[in-house]
Amino acid sequence: MAKAQVEAGAAGHGAEPRGKRTEAGEATYLIAIAEALWEEMERDERVYMLGEDIGAYGGAFKVTEGFIERFGDGRVMDTPIAEETIVGMAVGSAMEGMRPVAEFQYADFMSSGFDEITTVLARYHYRSGVPLPVVLRGPSGGGVRASSFHSINPEPWFAHAGGIKVICPAFPSDAKGLLKSAIRDDNPCMFLEHKWIYRRIKEIVPEEPDFLVPIGKADVKREGSDVSIITYGAMVHKALEAAENLAQRGMSAEVVDLRTVYPLDEDTVLRSIEKTSRALVLSESYRFLGIGAEVAATIAEKAFEHLDAPVERLSPPNIPVPFSPTLEDAFLPGVSDIEAAVERLSAW
Amino acid sequence: MTTELRQTDQGRPLPDDRLKHVLYLLRLCRYFDERMEALYRQGRLPGAIYSGRGQEGTHVGVASALEPDDSLFPTHRDLSAQLTKGLDLNRVMAQYWGRIDGYLRGRDGNSHVGDWFGHRTFAVISHLPIAYPVACGAALAYKRRGDKRVAMAICGDGSTSNGRWHEAINTSSIHRLPVVWVVNNNQYAYSTPNTLEFGVPTIAERAAAYGIPGVRVDGANVLEVYAAAKEAVDRARSDGGPTLIESVSLRWRGHAGHDPAKYMPRELLEDHMANKDPVKNFETWMLAEGIVTAGDVEEIQKRVEGEFEAGFEFAQSSPYPEPGDVTKGLWVEDGYWTSEPGRGGGTEAS
């Protein structure tokens, strides 16, 4: 077990300052998200943020570091530990014309506000026609040795709520452009920031104030011809690593990054399957009724005649995210698992 | 009754025409409640009914203290407060019958109604008390913008046992939000009495735990309720922060239409119906004060009955929603809620 070691502080909690872009203009995912928030706060004074410890402390992951100095405590509002009320307040203020962006300290604590999210936020517009331009954002995902209560992938719960757009970006530019789109969207949006990506992945990120990435559009991150890997979030990076390794062995994998998991961009997925005829659906949400289950069903239903092999799924079992490195590595799909799955599919 | 009334310096708590309107509202809400129950029992009303009978003093009293652009966040039990806020009876009744002219275009039924763009009332959600935190948000918006507006939320006694009741009041206190918290203590939460819902003698005294004023009023006395609500609304409007109002009455009927409420002691109900009837009490006072005559009361009653009949007819003649529209209106961009809905394509639900 090469990685059988606890990475101290890997979860980022109480971490270092957010940092800056490199001189070349590269930004981490964390910086890109902060830029999106900053620019939208500058652009539209109806936008405000609320959440726990987001003010002077700058948030558990330092996303909002420095915001309170610029925008004041009226627009960077520290709340008590009251998730139902954070969501409810976001809803009520949106009903009155504000554009709230609520931070959850971890996406895990979205379940503490579950009722307000699924019962009020998701259903209100359909019932009454009142737009709710609310963004809920929080760090999700595992692989950082943060165990059961700080590693969740809650996207299936909320995608299933029906009235919330659920966004799970994998790259800094997508994160920035999608978060800006979410803040400008008149519908409820959930923006899940994979904490494993925060400080690990950086790239050149556009600086134009109106740089937007459309919600509900997938993106092919690597072209390939033998097998399509349909994925999102941190798994995109695992898939790209696997695809690189496979290329050296003469296999060509296409990597489709969903970016938004609800609504799902079926067209881009189906186009990829038409091209490769083989599908590996890879997700960090649970296998049983997870996002991957829906994607696999869609492919089976709508691209059956293009398939040369059964759709394969790779995702964690429905158990709490375990702590010990050996356990968490066994729990999460790994690069070698992806390579093996692609090889199995190619052999059909 | 007269001696219990809070009087303003002018002698009466409200000008006579407003007092007459209060009497009209009390009569309207009572009549609506009785007739809807009758229709329900005859099998002529689909869905559910949640009677607010016996609590009209609370509902009319608190909602009368609001200005048109103040917002109201009610529950299933509080239709009388929404009617006080001004909702159109025709459209309310169209909602009960699942018709397109209902405020929610058939997407919800019964008292789960609301008219946000018109009368600033939140479309009721079952989960209790889910609108308390939402009221915090509306109040936050008023405060941030310096609007002189107030949010008011209502829930029942049982709802005060739920965590978000406490979350919301605590948060409103921290941020001094312009909100009025009303508890309609009708002594029962479904079958559960106050003694099994909380361990303090009154709900109002819990206000101390949040550092806000708390007041307990007699729900049988609409003017006492109004006076307390007005004071709280004025305080909120002048940046004095939130207030908790507990208005005590009794739920005269079962939790919902199906519930005979056999758990409720007979004597308690009889005492309330005989001595603590908010509608009768106020009417008696209005007559004694000479603000209305017996003839006026009769006229009010006629008006109420006429409006109910008209509402019933309106609801029956309103079309069902177009079934093809069922998935529309989830997202803002499909334009369903900003355009005219399809009418008349629907078939009657069984």
Ligand SMILES: Cc1ncc(C[n+]2csc(CCOP(=O)(O)OP(=O)(O)O)c2C)c(N)n1
């Ligand atoms: C969170 C939640 N749990 C259960 C219910 C089911 N329920 C509907 S009304 C009710 C009793 C409510 O009692 P109270 O708050 O006193 O209000 P009342 O109906 O007496 O006005 C219950 C348990 C609900 N609506 N919400």
